[in-house]
Amino acid sequence: MKEFTYKDAGVDIEAGYESVDRIKKHVKRTAKEGVLSGLGGFGGMFELPTGYKQPVLVSGTDGVGTKLIIAQKMDKYDTIGIDCVAMCVNDIACQGAEPMYFLDYIACGKNDPAKIEEIVKGICDGCIEGDMALIGGETAEMPDMYAADDYDLAGFAVGVAEKASLIDGKDITAGDVIIGIPSSGVHSNGFSLVRKLLFDHKKYDVKDHFQELGDQLGNVLLTPTKIYVKAIKAALKGGKVKGIAHITGGGFYENVPRALPEGYKAVIDIKVIEKLPIFEFIQKEGNISHKEMYSTFNMGIGLMMITSPEEKDKILKSLMAIGEKPVVLGEIIKGEGGVELT
Secondary structure, X not given: OOOOOOOOOOOOHHHHHHHHHHHHHHHHOOOOOOEOOOOOOOOOOEOOOOOOOOEEEEEEEEEOOOHXXXXXXXXXXXXXXXXXXXXXXXXXXXXXXXXXXXXEEEEEOOOOHHHHHHHHHHHHXXXXXXXXXXXXXXXXXXXXXXXXXXXXXXXXXXXXXXXXHOOOOOOOOOOOEEEEEEOOOOOOOOHHHHHHHHHHHOOOOOOOEEOXXXXXXXXXXXXXXXXXXXXXXXXXXXXXXXXXXXXXXXXXXXXXHHHOOOOEEEEEOHHHOOOOHHHHHHHHHHOOOHHHHHHHOOOOEXXXXXXXXXHHHHHHHHHHHOOOOOEEEEEEXXXXXXXXXX
């Protein structure tokens, strides 16, 4: 009788070993002070930095969503890891946290070591951009849960902040100024709408080239989510930031109110936003209303900071010094309703 093995069940342990060997060189690039463990331990270890009177750990977890399907159609996997890191680290940086480390989770139907390496390389690129160490992760091969080419990707980021310096929006008041920092593209939200509209309804292919986009549709959609850690650090060095909103799923209408105290609303002049061609393309192709677009996408602004009028110019100067192109979007007023677009 033939011996039945784990490989017969669809799980290739040798492929798992190869994946680990392939990613070691990439993980090594993310090493920073505080890392106490190497790849392969049961738990990743990171030493809490010294110098904090009341250190607060700030954590965030997220995934890349159905943007992964675009990567699959393009057979391109070297940037989605950046997306995964960005979706986690941008959130914790909004609270004023100094990023420390990252963990990733990859689930797949069949372990393809070359594909896993490309994904993890992107994760490491994102960790370097976000000033984090990749100290652990998991690649789970689950043939009965996923088709052979299917996979999912999620991550978990941890940072530290001084309790007295946490950015929680409680000091925001009427007259404060909203500063926007441009996005790199669609980032990692709204892709269910994008896919249904452009590929299911309009029947476009990811390899279709559009003059107004300047590239293949799939390449434009796969533009990595921007990581805002350096921008936030620069702004905090320049002046006092009262609140920060990461514009992700739910667009302006859901995310801006998360940074505001009760009884205040944001008035935003959308005419000052340089709308990226991809958003104009999506809106035109789907005849989508402005309300729906700003409820779904970042529309060219991936991060908003709220500060006093007195601090505005100092923060703008600090952001421009690192190459950012910030724009004054509007102000905070008393009122309910969260966001008013003008």
